[in-house]
Amino acid sequence: QVQLVQSGSELKKPGASVKVSCKASGYVFSDYALNWVRQAPGQGLEWMGWINTSTGKATYAQAFRGRFVFSLDTSVSTAYLQISSLQSGDTAFYYCARVVGSWYFNLWGRGSLVTVSS
Amino acid sequence: QSVLTQPLSASGTPGQRVTISCSGSSSNIGSNAVTWYQQLPGTAPKLLIYINNQRPSGVPGRFSGSKSGTSASLAISGLQSEDEADYYCAAWDESLNGYVFGTGTKVTVL
Numbered sequence: 001q002v003q004l005v006q007s008g009s010e011l012k013k014p015g016a017s018v019k020v021s022c023k024a025s026g027y028v029f030s031d032y033a034l035n036w037v038r039q040a041p042g043q044g045l046e047w048m049g050w051i052n053t054s055t056g057k058a059t060y061a062q063a064f065r066g067r068f069v070f071s072l073d074t075s076v077s078t079a080y081l082q083i084s085s086l087q088s089g090d091t092a093f094y095y096c097a098r099v100v101g102s103w104y105f106n107l108w109g110r111g112s113l114v115t116v117s118s
Numbered sequence: 119q120s121v122l123t124q125p126l127s128a129s130g131t132p133g134q135r136v137t138i139s140c141s142g143s144s145s146n147i148g149s150n151a152v153t154w155y156q157q158l159p160g161t162a163p164k165l166l167i168y169i170n171n172q173r174p175s176g177v178p179g180r181f182s183g184s185k186s187g188t189s190a191s192l193a194i195s196g197l198q199s200e201d202e203a204d205y206y207c208a209a210w211d212e213s214l215n216g217y218v219f220g221t222g223t224k225v226t227v228l
Contacts, residue, residue: 035217037163044120045155045163045206045219061216095162103210103217104153104168111162 002026004034004096004109011115017084020112022096029077030054032098035105036070036081040092050099051079086116121146122207122220129226130197138223140190140207146218150210152190154183155219157204166205167192194225202227 007021022034036048049060051070058070069082083090094112097105123141130136140152154167165174167183170190180195190209194201207220 037219044222045157045208047217047219049216062214097163100168102151102169104151104165104208105155105163106165106168106174108162108164 002107004098004107006094006096006109006112009113009115011117012086013118014086014088014116016086016116017082018086018114020081020083020094020114022079022081022109024077024079024098029074032100034079035097035099036068037095037097037105038064038092039095039111040089043092048081048094053079083114086114088116090114091116120221121211121214121218122209124205124207124220124223126221127224127226129228130194131228132197132199134197136194136197136225138192138194138205138207138225140192140220142188142190142209142218144188145213146188146209146211147185147190148188149212152183152185153208154181154190154192155206155208157206158200159203163206197225197227199227201225 005023010018012018030053033050035050038046048064051058067084071080096109098107100106128136151169155163156166157163170185171183182193184191205223211218
């Protein structure tokens with residue numbers, strides 16, 4: 001079954017770090033790049049950037065340069081999003097999504113909720 | 119702040135036709151394909167329309183997309199209760215060198 005399975009909810013304190021995972025199955029991992037999308041509670045979708053699953057090269061949207069890092073473990077077909085120095089404004093659902101040719105996302109994970117609270 | 123502008127909300131009674139607009143610029147919609155995503159309450163977004171007007175398999179024919187210049191539209195013909203959701207347009211933006219989503223439109227079935 002073609003799917004992206006994301007890790008569960010996380011509750012973190014301000015200043016801590018978190019690592020969210022996105023495991024692909026049912027297709028060749030390196031055939032499609034993966035994107036990360038953020039959605040704060042009650043808000044719209046925000047593109048964070050993407051990672052080339054063949055080369056590991058990551059590209060970040062302007063607002064997500066610095067504390068956000070995309071990485072891969074190709075041996076287990078998994079992409080990761082690490083966020084450091086967490087702030088309350090990072091509280092959101094984080095989705096991974098597979099991108100196809102003309103830039104559209106045809107497969108989404110269910111999302112990982114990260115809550116930042118003291 | 120998104121560069122693609124959508125109305126905050128749209129509504130209709132069952133069976134009616136509802137249209138959602140998406141306004142952009144020459145650097146995004148004007149030069150790249152538009153995608154539409156549907157997000158049902160409490161779920162992840164789902165691909166609804168790609169490359170301006172193409173429907174993935176499994177998407178009902180009552181959903182259609184169009185693009186003209188720097189604007190795009192999503193139409194729902196024969197609105198059904200299960201269409202109550204948030205809808206987002208999206209496109210690659212050449213100036214930002216990134217992917218941009220619209221502000222989102224909440225569709226309510228009255």
